[in-house]
Amino acid sequence: LQTRGRYKSKLHGATDCLVGLTVEQKCELAQRELTEMENDIQSMKEDSEQTMEKLKAVTEEADAWWTDVKKAISDFENITSTISCKRGSVIASEKLLRYMEEKNCQRDLLREKLLLKNFLLKSYKKKLLQQLRQKEQVGETLCEVRLQQLQVRNAQYQEKIDEKNQELLKLKITLGKTVQVLNFYKRKLRDAMETSTSLSKNISQRKELLEKIEREAALVEEQQAEVESVNCQLQKQLSDYSVPPVLSYVQKKMDVTDLKSSLKAWARKVTVAEMSLQSYRRAWNQVRMYDN
Numbered sequence: 672l673q674t675r676g677r678y679k680s681k682l683h684g685a686t687d688c689l690v691g692l693t694v695e696q697k698c699e700l701a702q703r704e705l706t707e708m709e710n711d712i713q714s715m716k717e718d719s720e721q722t723m724e725k726l727k728a729v730t731e732e733a734d735a736w737w738t739d740v741k742k743a744i745s746d747f748e749n750i751t752s753t754i755s756c757k758r759g760s761v762i763a764s765e766k767l768l769r770y771m772e773e774k775n776c777q778r779d780l781l782r783e784k785l786l787l788k789n790f791l792l793k794s795y796k797k798k799l800l801q802q803l804r805q806k807e808q809v810g811e812t813l814c815e816v817r818l819q820q821l822q823v824r825n826a827q828y829q830e831k832i833d834e835k836n837q838e839l840l841k842l843k844i845t846l847g848k849t850v851q852v853l854n855f856y857k858r859k860l861r862d863a864m865e866t867s868t869s870l871s872k873n874i875s876q877r878k879e880l881l882e883k884i885e886r887e888a889a890l891v892e893e894q895q896a897e898v899e900s901v902n903c904q905l906q907k908q909l910s911d912y913s914v915p916p917v918l919s920y921v922q923k924k925m926d927v928t929d930l931k932s933s934l935k936a937w938a939r940k941v942t943v944a945e946m947s948l949q950s951y952r953r954a955w956n957q958v959r960m961y962d963n
Contacts, residue, residue, distance in 0.1 A: 718820065746770065768860070771853045775846065782842050785835050792828055792835075799825070874962075881958050888951045891944050898941045905934055 747770070799821065909927075 743774065765860070768853065768856060771849060771856070775849055775853075778842055778846055778849075782839060782846075785839050785842075789832055789835050789839075792832055796825065796828055877958055877962065881955070884951050884955050884958070888948060888955070891948045891951070895941060895944050895948070898937050898944070901937060902934065902941075905930060 803821070908930075
C-alpha cells in the first residue's frame with residue numbers, strides 16, 4: 672500500500688509534465704514505472720517468503736519445545752507416581768535425583784546455547800550498524816525501502832533478543848526452583864537412609880532376642896517334659912503300692928514323705944517353668960506383632 676501510494680503520488684505529481692510529452696516518451700516513462708513496480712513487487716514477494724519461512728521455523732521450534740515439555744511432564748509424573756506407590760524406596764528417590772540432575776544439565780546447555788545465539792545476534796546487529804555507519808561516512812545512501820527493511824529486521828532481531836532474554840530469565844528461575852526441590856529431596860533421602868539404617872539395626876536386635884527366647888523356650892519345654900515323666904512315674908508308684916511290714920512300712924513312709932517333698936519341689940519347678948514359658952510366649956507374640 673505504501674508503494675502504491677508512492678507511485679500514485681509520483682504519477683499525480685508528474686501529470687503536469689506528461690501533458691507536453693510525445694507518445695513515445697509517455698510509453699517509455701510508463702515502461703520505466705512498470706519495471707520499477709515489478710521490481711518492488713518481486714522484492715516484496717521475496718520478503719514475504721522469508722517472513723513465511725521464519726514463521727514456519729518459529730512454529731516448528733514451538734512444537735518441538737511443547738513436545739519436550741509434555742515429555743518432561745510425563746517423565747516427572749511417572750517418577751513421582753513410583754515414589755508415591757513405594758514410600759521409602761531409595762531406588763525411586765535416586766532415580767528422581769538423576770532425572771533432576773539430567774534436566775539441570777539440559778537447562779544449562781540450553782542456557783549456554785541461548786547465550787551464544789544472543790551473542791551472535793548482537794554481533795550481527797553491531798556489524799549491520801557498523802556497515803550502515805561506514806556507508807553513511809563514504810556518502811552512500813540507502814533507498815527508503817531497504818532502510819525500512821533494515822529497521823524492521825533490526826526491530827525483529829531486538830524482539831527476538833528480548834524474547835530469548837525472557838526465556839533465559841525464566842530458565843534461571845526454573846533452575847533455582849529445581850535446585851531447591853533437589854536439595855529438599857536430598858535431605859529427605861538422607862533422612863530415609865538414616866531411618867532405614869536404624870530400622871535394620873533394630874530388626875537385627877529383635878532377631879537376636881527372638882532366637883534367644885526360642886532357645887530358652889525349647890529348654891523349658893524339655894525340662895517340663897522331664898518333670899512330667901518323673902511325675903508320671905511317681906504317680907504310678909503311689910497308685911501301685913501295697914501294705915508292707917511295719918518296718919518296711921515305716922521305711923516306705925519315710926521314702927514317700929521324701930518323695931512327696933521332692934514331688935512338691937518338682938511341682939513348684941513345673942509351675943515356675945510354666946510361668947516362665949508363658950512370659951516367653953507373650954514376649955514372642957509381641958515380637959511377632961512388632962515385626963508384622
